[in-house]
Amino acid sequence: MNNLEVMTAILQKIKEYDRIMLFRHVRNDGDCVGSTKGLKEIIRCTWPEKEVYLIDEDTAKYLEFLGPEDVPVPDEYYTTALGIVLDTASEARISNRKYTLCKELIKIDHHIPLENYGDLIWVEEHRSSLCEMIVKFYDTFREELVLSTQAATYLYTGMVTDSGRFKYSDVTGDTLRYAAILLDAGVDTDTLYARLYLEAFEYLKFKAYIYEKMQVTENGVAYIVVDREMQQQFGLSLEQASAVIGNLDSIRGCICWIAFIESGDEEGTIRVRLRSRFVHINSIAEQYRGGGHACASGATVYSMEEVHSLLADADAHVKEYKSTHEGWL
Numbered sequence: 486m487n488n489l490e491v492m493t494a495i496l497q498k499i500k501e502y503d504r505i506m507l508f509r510h511v512r513n514d515g516d517c518v519g520s521t522k523g524l525k526e527i528i529r530c531t532w533p534e535k536e537v538y539l540i541d542e543d544t545a546k547y548l549e550f551l552g553p554e555d556v557p558v559p560d561e562y563y564t565t566a567l568g569i570v571l572d573t574a575s576e577a578r579i580s581n582r583k584y585t586l587c588k589e590l591i592k593i594d595h596h597i598p599l600e601n602y603g604d605l606i607w608v609e610e611h612r613s614s615l616c617e618m619i620v621k622f623y624d625t626f627r628e629e630l631v632l633s634t635q636a637a638t639y640l641y642t643g644m645v646t647d648s649g650r651f652k653y654s655d656v657t658g659d660t661l662r663y664a665a666i667l668l669d670a671g672v673d674t675d676t677l678y679a680r681l682y683l684e685a686f687e688y689l690k691f692k693a694y695i696y697e698k699m700q701v702t703e704n705g706v707a708y709i710v711v712d713r714e715m716q717q718q719f720g721l722s723l724e725q726a727s728a729v730i731g732n733l734d735s736i737r738g739c740i741c742w743i744a745f746i747e748s749g750d751e752e753g754t755i756r757v758r759l760r761s762r763f764v765h766i767n768s769i770a771e772q773y774r775g776g777g778h779a780c781a782s783g784a785t786v787y788s789m790e791e792v793h794s795l796l797a798d799a800d801a802h803v804k805e806y807k808s809t810h811e812g813w814l
């Protein structure tokens with residue numbers, strides 16, 4: 486099936502079912518929250534008689550302004566429902582594990598596919614966000630579907646957060662054309678950007694500390710280890726500690742940057758967030774229990790030895806890239 490045929494089949498399935506359950510990935514972010522809420526709102530406005538549920542772990546703090554999720558429902562609700570999983574490459578990362586109970590399952594994703602699951606699969610890995618795919622879906626069937634300002638706001642939030650405010654290299658003409666559809670639907674960007682950008686005074690102090698502590702490997706991998714002590718010193722949640730990755734992204738010559746966040750659990754889990762420009766780093770993440778996109782991946786390590794080993798691999802990878810390519814900055 487080509488993409489249009491899969492989208493048509495997905496629309497058909499949505500029409501067929503009276504009850505739809507939406508799913509997304511663990512450690513939710515703007516894109517998986519925005520796309521699930523956006524699709525839910527489109528379905529709700531188009532077919533008010535249908536039941537649509539989004540039952541999940543708590544939304545990340547910085548996205549709480551998008552509103553709460555639905556309260557849990559009995560298992561029987563799932564067994565007659567259509568399940569749609571958004572923005573999640575592998576089954577292991579689906580946050581609400583009850584997805585297996587659904588009568589049929591659809592996967593919609595924009596990550597590099599690590600595995601296939603679901604009865605229908607629509608993956609466009611070149612898309613800058615899953616929200617972009619949902620707007621494409623809306624645009625393709627716009628005669629039949631309803632896009633409210635609320636749905637547009639959810640989807641725009643996902644688009645801007647997953648594309649680094651339309652900055653990353655996977656942003657295309659399509660991305661902006663789809664964003665334009667959302668702006669036309671009345672998104673209040675002033676309020677949205679204020680909600681996304683404003684930071685507490687204490688957090689800026691933490692940022693200053695990060696700039697002081699960050700390091701660079703021989704060939705230009707910038708990195709920071711946010712250990713438990715640092716998190717306690719600044720009173721940071723894991724989510725706030727994880728956000729440090731965004732502070733390492735503008736160092737000339739550092740085309741790869743990595744944050745290691747100690748979780749403090751019994752297994753000694755260290756969350757790894759990898760980002761890059763020009764060079765692709767998903768292969769490094771895949772060597773350390775992870776995956777993701779070419780220039781934005783995640784992984785997990787369990788010791789400082791593994792931190793150093795991952796850094797050595799990333800450094801060698803960047804060295805090889807720099808020696809065989811020109812034009813990187």
Ligand code: AMP
Nearest residue numbers: 758759774775776777778781782783784
């Ligand atoms: P993060 O740094 O957690 O925001 O992850 C960056 C991207 O990689 C996101 O699109 C994640 O969905 C994806 N990702 C993170 N961790 C993993 C993993 N363990 N396996 C596969 N993909 C991942």
